[in-house]
Amino acid sequence: DTEVTQTPKHLVMGMTNKKSLKCEQHMGHRAMYWYKQKAKKPPELMFVYSYEKLSINESVPSRFSPECPNSSLLNLHLHALQPEDSALYLCASSLGPINSPLHFGNGTRLTVT
Amino acid sequence: GQQVMQIPQYQHVQEGEDFTTYCNSSTTLSNIQWYKQRPGGHPVFLIQLVKSGEVKKQKRLTFQFGEAKKNSSLHITATQTTDVGTYFCAVGGGTSYGKLTFGQGTILTVHP
Numbered sequence: 001d002t003e004v005t006q007t008p009k010h011l012v013m014g015m016t017n018k019k020s021l022k023c024e025q026h027m028g029h030r031a032m033y034w035y036k037q038k039a040k041k042p043p044e045l046m047f048v049y050s051y052e053k054l055s056i057n058e059s060v061p062s063r064f065s066p067e068c069p070n071s072s073l074l075n076l077h078l079h080a081l082q083p084e085d086s087a088l089y090l091c092a093s094s095l096g097p098i099n100s101p102l103h104f105g106n107g108t109r110l111t112v113t
Numbered sequence: 114g115q116q117v118m119q120i121p122q123y124q125h126v127q128e129g130e131d132f133t134t135y136c137n138s139s140t141t142l143s144n145i146q147w148y149k150q151r152p153g154g155h156p157v158f159l160i161q162l163v164k165s166g167e168v169k170k171q172k173r174l175t176f177q178f179g180e181a182k183k184n185s186s187l188h189i190t191a192t193q194t195t196d197v198g199t200y201f202c203a204v205g206g207g208t209s210y211g212k213l214t215f216g217q218g219t220i221l222t223v224h225p
Contacts, residue, residue: 033213042201042215043156056212090155099144099205101158102213 003027006091006105014113015081021108023074023091031097032074034066035090037107043090049074050097081112117145117204119216127224132189134219136202143205145185146213147176151198156215159187192223 004025013019023032031050035043048056049068057066063085065077074091088107094100117138126132136145144163148156160169162178162185169176175188189196202216 040220042218045212045214048212099161099163101146101161102148102156102203103158104155107155 004091004093004103004105006089006108008108009106010109010111012111012113013078013081015083017081018077018079020078021076021089021091021110023076023093023105024072025093025103026072027093027095027103028071029093029095029103030071031094031100032068033092033094033102034064034074034076035092035104037088037090047076048097055097078110081110083112086110086112116214117142117202117216119202119219121219122217123220123222125222125224126192128194129191132192132196132221133186134200134202134221135184135186136204136216137184138204139183141182142185143182145178146203147185147187148201148203148215149198150201150218154198156201189221192221194223194225197221197223 007022033048034046036046037043045058046060047066052068052071063080067075088109090107091105092102094102117136119136124132146161147159149159150156160176165182166180167178173190177186199218199220201218203213
């Protein structure tokens with residue numbers, strides 16, 4: 001079991017759809033992350049929020065739009081995705097942004113058709 | 114950002130055999146973290162190493178950080194089927210706070 005909750009667990013969307021992934025933690029962590037993971041590959045960092053401000057954007061295409069409404073919530077808004085965006089999207093949190101272990105959610109398995 | 118090479122990519126062992134995965138960097142690391150991801154699961158934090166030459170143990174798992182802080186290893190003694198999964202090392206991004214970069218991972222298969 002994980003203390004980082006992600007919804008939905010699975011998502012299938014067409015290339016013209018708009019959808020959102022949600023992530024929630026109640027551990028008082030002040031850094032939250034989005035990672036993308038393809039099969040048999042390591043997680044790749046997409047975004048980092050530190051104290052509710054976007055601190056890192058790893059040159060992610062604008063069809064992915066992150067949002068941090070408060071210190072416990074993290075969203076990833078999806079629009080006009082491509083089939084190659086199909087992957088496991090992992091949310092993580094850590095106590096702070098520096099050298100703190102990451103706590104991952106179970107992930108959202110996204111399929112773009 | 115900092116990068117790390119992890120080997121081997123795959124390791125198949127018989128239950129009871131030992132297993133080791135290695136991570137190597139060309140630059141000095143401030144710290145290194147290790148994660149385990151079970152098939153179909155998410156990465157789970159195992160340990161963080163900070164000090165030069167540090168050795169930490171968790172039951173059958175032994176973690177080492179090199180004297181020069183450029184390499185690290187994870188050793189499992191007498192593997193069990195529950196050890197199956199992918200083991201990742203991960204390193205921080207120096208001045209890029211929050212940028213944790215994962216090694217390629219070692220996929221461990223344990224045959225009963």
